Amino acid sequence: MTDPLWFDSEEMLIGGRWLRAADSLPVENPSNGETFAAIPRGGAREIDAAVAAAHEARAGEWGRMDAATRGRLLSSLGRLVAERAEDLARLEAMDVGKPLAQARADALALARYLEFYGGAADKVHGTTIPFLDGYTVYTLRQPHGVTGHIVPWNYPMQIIGRSVGAALAMGNACVLKPAEEACLTALAFARLACDAGLPAGALNVVPGLGAEAGAALSAHPGIHHVSFTGSVATGAAVQAAAAANVVPVTLELGGKSPQIVFDDADLDAALPFLVRAGIQNAGQTCSAASRILVHEAVADKVVARMSESYRALRVGPALEDRDMGPVISARQKGIVEGFLAQAGDLTVAARAEVPDGPGHWVAPTLLTGAAPDHPLAQAEIFGPVQVVIPFASEAEALAIANGTDYGLVAGVWTRDGACQMRMARDLHCGQVFLNNYGAGGGVELPFGGVGKSGHGREKGFEALYGFSQLKTVAALHG
Numbered sequence: 001m002t003d004p005l006w007f008d009s010e011e012m013l014i015g016g017r018w019l020r021a022a023d024s025l026p027v028e029n030p031s032n033g034e035t036f037a038a039i040p041r042g043g044a045r046e047i048d049a050a051v052a053a054a055h056e057a058r059a060g061e062w063g064r065m066d067a068a069t070r071g072r073l074l075s076s077l078g079r080l081v082a083e084r085a086e087d088l089a090r091l092e093a094m095d096v097g098k099p100l101a102q103a104r105a106d107a108l109a110l111a112r113y114l115e116f117y118g119g120a121a122d123k124v125h126g127t128t129i130p131f132l133d134g135y136t137v138y139t140l141r142q143p144h145g146v147t148g149h150i151v152p153w154n155y156p157m158q159i160i161g162r163s164v165g166a167a168l169a170m171g172n173a174c175v176l177k178p179a180e181e182a183c184l185t186a187l188a189f190a191r192l193a194c195d196a197g198l199p200a201g202a203l204n205v206v207p208g209l210g211a212e213a214g215a216a217l218s219a220h221p222g223i224h225h226v227s228f229t230g231s232v233a234t235g236a237a238v239q240a241a242a243a244a245n246v247v248p249v250t251l252e253l254g255g256k257s258p259q260i261v262f263d264d265a266d267l268d269a270a271l272p273f274l275v276r277a278g279i280q281n282a283g284q285t286c287s288a289a290s291r292i293l294v295h296e297a298v299a300d301k302v303v304a305r306m307s308e309s310y311r312a313l314r315v316g317p318a319l320e321d322r323d324m325g326p327v328i329s330a331r332q333k334g335i336v337e338g339f340l341a342q343a344g345d346l347t348v349a350a351r352a353e354v355p356d357g358p359g360h361w362v363a364p365t366l367l368t369g370a371a372p373d374h375p376l377a378q379a380e381i382f383g384p385v386q387v388v389i390p391f392a393s394e395a396e397a398l399a400i401a402n403g404t405d406y407g408l409v410a411g412v413w414t415r416d417g418a419c420q421m422r423m424a425r426d427l428h429c430g431q432v433f434l435n436n437y438g439a440g441g442g443v444e445l446p447f448g449g450v451g452k453s454g455h456g457r458e459k460g461f462e463a464l465y466g467f468s469q470l471k472t473v474a475a476l477h478g
């Protein structure tokens with residue numbers, strides 16, 4: 001196999017310089033368990049240096065750059081990412097275990113985020129406000145300053161695109177702490193950012209452990225905004241750390257998202273979405289459709305057809321580009337298997353075959369017979385496990401859908417327009433998809449949750465408001 005690394009992965013980017021840390025962390029390929037690279041183990045000292053470099057960038061060329069020039073730089077970076085999409089995809093596939101086609105889609109999504117935010121950079125502005133005679137009042141939309149970005153391992157490129165892309169577009173200088181399990185595409189992205197001509201310190205990337213680099217970043221008094229995606233427990237810790245500095249935080253913490261299938265649904269249209277949204281990225285997706293709520297009149301038919309799809313799933317090494325790869329790590333496999341051990345009297349409707357041998361394989365598993373309050377119908381499993389729950393009425397479907405601590409995404413499958421509107425209004429979540437699920441991931445669509453799924457919105461124009469603040473200017477001139 002050709003070496004997918006075209007750069008020194010043991011170097012991190014701080015203030016425009018590529019530096020090594022005193023220690024490094026191994027990089028494992030989840031498809032075979034082999035160590036194939038190393039990354040720096042940054043800690044408090046490196047975070048400190050990165051925050052200082054970001055402040056210098058804000059005070060220098062980056063802070064003075066006009067919005068249109070900033071936008072053009074991001075657009076150029078997007079083109080570089082698109083040109084290297086194949087290399088980035090291979091890197092991600094080896095690092096995360098994501099099938100090549102899904103990794104390629106992530107790379108192209110990163111390019112698209114940069115195109116979108118590059119184009120938007122000079123189109124976000126304040127307003128004038130009619131006020132008392134003798135005054136002119138207007139608002140200025142300005143960057144927070146230095147923003148921290150703590151990114152998980154499941155969709156590194158997409159999450160960097162939506163958070164770092166939007167923050168840079170608004171003129172913030174960023175300190176990015178990728179997940180220790182998945183730093184390679186973040187480091188590759190930083191190389192491309194240098195090639196695109198991003199001024200020193202505008203983007204700093206410090207790989208390292210969550211408890212070290214992540215904790216140092218979220219508690220740093222020099223950070224003005226933190227964007228975090230990951231688990232509820234870590235998100236709460238990040239928010240608490242940032243609160244000590246009275247710093248705003250955006251939290252995207254996952255979910256237990258339902259797809260709700262009514263008895264008049266177009267099942268042929270729904271079925272591919274029902275399964276794909278559960279097993280995509282081995283179920284390690286914040287917006288995974290881990291609960292399938294089905295009207296009892298069509299429940300047997302839906303389970304039978306989903307089971308057929310499950311049995312046909314091809315699971316294998318990421319570079320072989322099957323339907324599903326391994327989960328990220330032995331630890332994550334242990335977490336998912338721990339949940340499956342609680343399945344107890346649930347029925348395994350279908351399970352796909354997984355490879356023998358090394359690699360972190362978890363069989364895609366479709367479960368029936370769970371009451372809505374069963375632990376497997378409540379907890380975010382973050383693995384390829386879906387639970388089917390029948391319902392008898394629209395009111396019951398809504399109660400079950402809203403009956404978890406989470407509220408990220410929901411899908412509704414029905415031809416009844418009034419039912420669609422009621423569900424869209426009453427579902428307790430941040431995004432509702434009617435007769436689809438995910439809308440192809442559109443970068444234009446604001447994204448985020450309610451409840452334990454977090455708060456704040458990324459993606460679309462909404463992210464540009466989140467990564468900036470409004471200043472009101474009132475001039476009394478007579």
Ligand SMILES: NC(=O)c1ccc[n+]([C@@H]2O[C@H](COP(=O)([O-])OP(=O)(O)OC[C@H]3O[C@@H](n4cnc5c(N)ncnc54)[C@H](O)[C@@H]3O)[C@@H](O)[C@H]2O)c1
Nearest residue numbers: 151152178179209210211214215230231234253254286382
């Ligand atoms: N919402 C999502 O997209 C998402 C992504 C990854 C994991 N998860 C959930 O989290 C579970 C565990 O995965 P995990 O342990 O990798 O998630 P995590 O939340 O601990 O890690 C996410 C990011 O936070 C960093 N981090 C960890 N501890 C930190 C701390 N004390 N301060 C600041 N940053 C810290 C990590 O280094 C990583 O970059 C999964 O099973 C899944 O349920 C959700």
Ligand SMILES: C[N+](C)(C)CC=O
Nearest residue numbers: 154155158285286287
């Ligand atoms: C929204 N998405 C799929 C990019 C990331 C959540 O895991």
